[in-house]
Amino acid sequence: MSFFREFFGGRRERSAETAKKRLMMVLVDDRYKLTPELIEQMKVELAEVLSRYLPHVDADQIEVSLLHEDDNDRLHAQIPLKRGQQGDV
Amino acid sequence: MARAITITSGKGGVGKTTTTANLGTALAMRGARVAVIDADIGLRNLDVVMGLENRIVYDIVDVVEGRCRLRQALIKDKRLPELCLLPAAQTRDKDAVSPDQMIDLLAQLRSDFDFVLIDSPAGIEGGFRNAIAGADEVVIVTTPEVSAVRDADRIVGLVEAAEKGTPRLIVNRIKPRLVSRGEMLSVEDVLELLAIDLLGIVPDDETIVTSTNRGEAAVYDQTSLAGRAFLNIGRRLNGETVPFLDLTDQPGVLDRFLGMFGRRRS
Numbered sequence: 001m002s003f004f005r006e007f008f009g010g011r012r013e014r015s016a017e018t019a020k021k022r023l024m025m026v027l028v029d030d031r032y033k034l035t036p037e038l039i040e041q042m043k044v045e046l047a048e049v050l051s052r053y054l055p056h057v058d059a060d061q062i063e064v065s066l067l068h069e070d071d072n073d074r075l076h077a078q079i080p081l082k083r084g085q086q087g088d089v
Numbered sequence: 090m091a092r093a094i095t096i097t098s099g100k101g102g103v104g105k106t107t108t109t110a111n112l113g114t115a116l117a118m119r120g121a122r123v124a125v126i127d128a129d130i131g132l133r134n135l136d137v138v139m140g141l142e143n144r145i146v147y148d149i150v151d152v153v154e155g156r157c158r159l160r161q162a163l164i165k166d167k168r169l170p171e172l173c174l175l176p177a178a179q180t181r182d183k184d185a186v187s188p189d190q191m192i193d194l195l196a197q198l199r200s201d202f203d204f205v206l207i208d209s210p211a212g213i214e215g216g217f218r219n220a221i222a223g224a225d226e227v228v229i230v231t232t233p234e235v236s237a238v239r240d241a242d243r244i245v246g247l248v249e250a251a252e253k254g255t256p257r258l259i260v261n262r263i264k265p266r267l268v269s270r271g272e273m274l275s276v277e278d279v280l281e282l283l284a285i286d287l288l289g290i291v292p293d294d295e296t297i298v299t300s301t302n303r304g305e306a307a308v309y310d311q312t313s314l315a316g317r318a319f320l321n322i323g324r325r326l327n328g329e330t331v332p333f334l335d336l337t338d339q340p341g342v343l344d345r346f347l348g349m350f351g352r353r354r355s
Contacts, residue, residue, distance in 0.1 A: 014271030
């Protein structure tokens with residue numbers, strides 16, 4: 001969608017912002033050999049393991065990102081949970 | 090006992106040699122005894138940047154292979170008697186010196202100097218490994234460009250793996266006007282990406298071309314903003330607390346800064 005916004009009248013993102021986003025992706029890949037495909041695979045496997053303990057864990061809903069806090073790289077996963085209905089496990 | 094500090098970058102052409110020459114000069118101007126070593130064997134350059142190319146008799150490979158004593162190969166700076174250069178060999182390749190020989194060489198220099206600055210070759214191969222082998226600290230030079238920052242990140246990993254501690258960063262060739270327009274990575278962006286401590290910020294400055302043409306360090310040039318930045322970095326290496334230059338491109342800031350040195354922007 002952002003493509004269309006950019007294309008039709010919207011202002012193009014400034015190049016420094018683009019450079020920073022691209023570098024973030026590249027550096028994660030360089031440091032951890034973690035490609036976008038591997039991240040997708042990791043989500044599927046995370047959902048598999050978590051589904052043994054929790055109802056309704058959907059790989060498509062998991063968001064995995066790499067953060068940098070307190071001088072440490074940190075893998076951050078957001079896993080939305082749905083409350084199971086009675087008797088629905 | 091000297092502190093041995095390696096200046097490196099990964100990517101070529103980001104200003105390692107200019108940085109080494111200026112920091113060596115800045116430290117010597119403040120009274121420190123400084124040796125600068127050109128570790129870029131086969132691509133000798135620190136001598137021309139310092140204007141000492143006509144004085145070379147022996148080089149680092151001559152010392153390592155025993156053709157001369159270390160003291161004979163050290164070239165005194167033109168202006169500062171406390172500043173010496175150990176030139177690289179121009180006709181040999183990077184394997185002419187081993188990491189152990191580099192460590193030996195530094196051990197000999199340490200007692201006679203306060204600082205030994207080692208100008209590393211670009212890349213992550215043997216020449217780079219030699220340059221960091223005997224270092225107590227490592228300084229990484231980068232420019233605010235994707236390729237240079239990416240290579241700098243690789244170097245951070247390699248320096249930490251070699252147990253040299255976390256290197257400190259110099260961001261070179263910042264163009265404040267481009268940064269304020271959002272068309273160049275800011276120093277803050279680069280620091281956030283690389284997650285290492287900042288040692289200095291050097292603005293892009295045409296006076297560097299002039300001073301390099303003449304073989305004189307920019308730190309001598311009172312009108313050079315880059316020279317001023319290098320002086321500040323030298324003082325920080327010497328343990329002083331010096332605020333970072335404010336390069337924010339607000340009207341008046343640069344004018345006021347240059348005004349301090351008796352120069353006006355045309």
